[in-house]
Amino acid sequence: MDTDEEGDNDWDRSLESDMLETTEGSSTNRVTSISQRVILHFDLDCFYAQVEMIRNPALRTKPLGIQQKYLIVTCNYVAREHGVSKMMSVTDAVEKCPQLVLVKGEDLTHYREMSYKVTELLMSYCPLVERLGFDENFMDVTEMVERRLKDTRISDLFFSGHVYKHECMAVDDENARQAVGSMIAAEMRQAIFSTLGLTGCAGIAHNKLLAKLVSGTFKPNQQTTLLPYSTAELMSSLRGLIKVPGIGYKTLEKLKALGLESVRDLQLYPLPDLVKEFGEVNAKRIQKLACGFDDSPVTPAGPPQVESDICEPAANSLFTQADVLHKEDISSNSMKPVKHTLISPTQELQTQPPLIKPKSPRQPVLEHSQVTNMNTSESCMSNAPEKTLRSKLPPGVDPEVFELLPEHIQMELISSFQNEDSAQLNYGPADTSSEVVDPADHSTLAFNQPAPEPCESALNYNRNPASHELGKAWSSAQSSMELDFGLVEATDSHDIPPATQAPQSDIPANVDPYVFSQLPVDVQRELLTEWRQQKSVLKIPSKHSHKTSNTKDRKSTAKGSQGNNILKYFKPN
């Protein structure tokens, strides 16, 4: 829809000015803040089906399949109970479930619109949002966590939702950041549900790969936090290399040809051999992925590359508008030189120990074949350096396992432990050593200036786990959604709308939730703020102030300048 034009210049300026302050201010937390990011991954439940059920609530109680061509691309949970599943042929589906209601899903318009609303909503909390398809979003909430950590007592923290491989988990200073991340994720899921009527899962981890992987462990409508030391367990739980995001069909075939099948196979395979097949960069990348390393930044969506536009003969008429609007950005942010002005913004060192357990006496048995491989590989077993490295291993790292890791991964681990003194106290240190100086903060903070600071207000009503003020408004209608999703999760006590909380709980009964959901997000928020008369620390931003900047910076400036992106780019058209 419409987006406000112009007016972002203020943004850019405030960004610049906030930069130093931000960096300075966080110096006390430097060690922790640089040691690891907090990344959220949101994944909406059967997205197309949810959208159709919002458009036609009568479908909620029926088995619903979304059809493209002759395939059921997704279906609601009622249909799943009847044996229908994604990517099933229509004939098979109808055979399993004769009452199945089919809705054509070839026109993506409505899905796209709702998808962008979700992204916009998330962006109103923090601009570091990256879309993945229509129904997934990554968020880097490191800064938000850091801020919240400062003014929240540890005793007021808790883990919202599940913690991977734990029944329950007390918060201490080792895991406080993850706990805060889980609380933020819960608030955002609540916001998505309240304002848009959509449920979904979230994963909280220290990088995108793991956040995505862990988000699916409890479905639907639940969230899971990964503690860094559980990384290895999560990775080895994957049944096959194709399950590793980033490894696709082609790569899988090549790996199979090399005799690799499991995640562990790839973790332990000699790098030089991998390089022969994939090239150095790619070989390292996929091996790191197998270990749970992922230093890729959360890259906000924006109009297609500006950088290319710069180099290109100015021809592209596709994004002329964006170009015009962002001339300034192009010159100041998008150029490669930015990289040099900061401390290696792009090359974060990610260093969570892949094969570490808190204190397991014994690691899973290694396969002989792999051990053999390792021994014959110089890259994986260089004894000289290894001894020195070993002596520096922090507690919790099993030396035997460590030795088996590829050298480049060993080096990453070690360097992370060397860097910061206290960083190693965390099992999963340094996701990005560069984030300290990273401009990301400014962007985030600057964004929060003019804009309200939803995260804080959201926090307020969630601070007390027991009371969900939001939900009290109306507990009537729309029980179907509650039934579908509300109570699935036993251990997720703080989770989203427990049946007591109806969708759109903030909306007065005389307002149609769907109509409401169609309003621009900022308008929605303004209305919500009014309705709930919460002390809402923040007054909604001036409706147009916040959607104007743009974010063209891509990879190179990724973490840094993304701050100035704005919602305008989210207009599908």
Next chain:
DNA sequence: ATGGGTCCT
């Protein structure tokens, strides 16, 4: 196995 997407070369 469709109809989107993004990123890298």
Next chain:
DNA sequence: AGGACCC
């Protein structure tokens, strides 16, 4: 532009 990856 083509390839690989993602949903």
